[in-house]
Amino acid sequence: MQENKTSIPTGLRGRKRAETHARIQTEAMRLFLERGFEATTLDEIAQAADVSRRSLFHYFASKEEIVFSTKADFPALIEEAIGRRPADEPLLDMVENALFDMAARYQWAQARDFARLIHTTPALSAGDQAKYEKVERVLAKALADRKGLPEPDIACRVTAATAIGILKLATDAWLASDDTGPDVFGRAAFAALRRVVG
Structure with missing residues (x-):
């Protein structure tokens, strides 16, 4: 349900860094899906991405960080999706339609494989739970902003928690x-x- 978007870097150095980041991410995820998360080493990722192990650590501190970098834009995508909804739309309709608008816009061919990798790997599932908590906070704030309400508005918080x-x-x-x-x-x-609520 997400598209891996990054801001466009400026200058040759910025473009090279972005290309290296993307190459490490792509090769690591390929290896994780082929061999399993635990069985894949950082040395193997570095070799596949044609970088040194030391260089790899300039981009990612761990294997877990590589996996979660594929979902880094998810909170921003939800925020943007809420921002596109009509401000007078009921809260529950707003969040439902935003989620499915986002899903339609940002299909990703390997999304199921990546989601299954996270779901079935204990080392990743706890971090995924933390991601949901962050997304819930972002969603509650986005709903409040769209409605012109104070950030801790209880209706927005309940709607966000339910939606997540x-x-x-x-x-x-x-x-x-x-x-x-x-x-x-x-x-x-x-x-x-x-x-139930009707």
Whole structure:
């Protein structure tokens, strides 16, 4: 559900750094998917990316950091998606439509493989939980900003927490099924929520 976007670097040095960063990330994720996260070493990543181990550490401090760098833009993408929604839209509609607008815009061919890698690797799953907590805070603030409300507005916080809960459930359902996309479960979950609160 995300597109790996980075700001465009200026100058030759900046472009080379961005290219090296992307190459390390790409080669590392390829190796993680082929061999497994635990079985892949930093030396193997450096060799595949054609950099020294020392150079690799200029870009990433750990294997975990490489994996989570593929999702680094996710909070900003959610914030942008909320910003595109009509300000007078009800909160629950706003967050549901923003999430699915974002999903439609930012499909990523290997998203399921990467999500499964994180979900099934204990060393990564705890960090993924922390990511969801950050996204929830960003989402609550984005909703409050779009509505012109104070940042700690309780309705925005509850809506954000609910939406992130649905997002996690939708991801779990997506990984458990080879046929159903996360959007199908997500839409069903939002509909069920409306029946419960309606």
